[in-house]
Amino acid sequence: MSSSKNTFIAFLLNLSFSIIEFIFGWLFGSSAILADAVHDLGDALAIGSSAIMQTYANKPADRVYPFGYKRWNILAALLTSSILIIGSSLILVENIPNLFHPNPVNQDGMLVLGIIAIIINLLASRIVKNGHSHNESILSLHFLEDILGWLAVILVSIILQFTDWYFLDPLLSLGIAIFILAKALPKAWNSVKILLETSPQGVNLEELKEILLALENVHEITQLNVWTMDGYDHCATVTVKLTNPAVADKTKANIRNSLITFGIVQSTIEIL
Ligand SMILES: [Zn+2]
Incomplete structure (x- = not known):
């Protein structure tokens, strides 16, 4: 059945x-x-x-x-x-x-x-x-x-x-x-x-921020918002200052991959 x-x-x-x-x-x-x-x-x-x-x-x-x-x-x-x-x-x-x-x-x-x-x-x-x-x-x-x-x-x-x-x-x-x-x-x-759009359970924002900061070319995270659609699929908006804006695309891809490991399937990344 x-x-x-x-x-x-x-x-x-x-x-x-x-x-x-x-x-x-x-x-x-x-x-x-x-x-x-x-x-x-x-x-x-x-x-x-x-x-x-x-x-x-x-x-x-x-x-x-x-x-x-x-x-x-x-x-x-x-x-x-x-x-x-x-x-x-x-x-x-x-x-x-x-x-x-x-x-x-x-x-x-x-x-x-x-x-x-x-x-x-x-x-x-x-x-x-x-x-x-x-x-x-x-x-x-x-x-x-x-x-x-x-x-x-x-x-x-x-x-x-x-x-x-x-x-x-x-x-x-x-x-x-x-x-x-x-x-x-x-x-x-x-x-x-x-x-009410609280940060999702199981996502440690401090830990996520540290992981993002450790990525190559990431200089500063000025904004990081994470919320969840249903408790499983999360979303995020990230604003980031880069050391070298010329290679922004590669850094963006790296950021997106890191977010995915936290269950963040939809993300908007702004580069400053
Ligand atoms: Zn029952």
């Missing part, structure tokens, strides 16, 4: 199952399942948007988008993180009071849904594991991780067969919400930083 087909199946599985979770979480009165529904909706959105963006974001630059379409990827990631942050914040607000006044849940229903969820996650993990792309291996691991949350749901439903510790359900939902936030907040912040 092709990578996009596998991803599409994983997307459909996550989306349809998250809808099932929203319905049954509400029917069973289980906040933990609702929290997992938010999580799976986020997974579905992330998988779906990255599948769409795989082709769209790689379109070549044109008149309307002179820098290309890569930033659409960042916008999609920011949207997905925002939905996760809003969803998990709602769960936190809703369930902190529920800890002290827990409502009974349908523990038998939780148990059945938990078992189905584990089967679906194993299935999704296997489907994408057949692929070889980097994205697919990350996804495959992710689905295995998700099983841990469901094992907790099953554990709570089993404990509730013998006790009336109904506070365990909101408690678990808080744990899941905090887990979602811990992943979504840094992701959202990274997207915002890219949109």
Whole structure:
């Protein structure tokens, strides 16, 4: 199966199952399942948007988008993180009071849904594991991780067969919400930083400047701006004073090659 087909199946599985979770979480009165529904909706959105963006974001630059379409990827990631942050914040607000006044849940229903969820996650993990792309291996691991949350749901439903510790359900939902936030907040912040044109992560400007200064014929770097399109492909503008302006072309080529080793694929070099 092709990578996009596998991803599409994983997307459909996550989306349809998250809808099932929203319905049954509400029917069973289980906040933990609702929290997992938010999580799976986020997974579905992330998988779906990255599948769409795989082709769209790689379109070549044109008149309307002179820098290309890569930033659409960042916008999609920011949207997905925002939905996760809003969803998990709602769960936190809703369930902190529920800890002290827990409502009974349908523990038998939780148990059945938990078992189905584990089967679906194993299935999704296997489907994408057949692929070889980097994205697919990350996804495959992710689905295995998700099983841990469901094992907790099953554990709570089993404990509730013998006790009336109904506070365990909101408690678990808080744990899941905090887990979602811990992943979504840094992701959202990274997207915002890219949109705000901060220097890209992993590019040490001081080190880059030193490497450029060490090049033959480079006398002084008066300006060096580096930003990133999507966290992987970076751009730069460099203004440089040369010792011998007569051989500017060769020096420019050397500067460009040095920039490429830092992932800077698009550069504008001005010679003073
Ligand atoms: Zn997940």
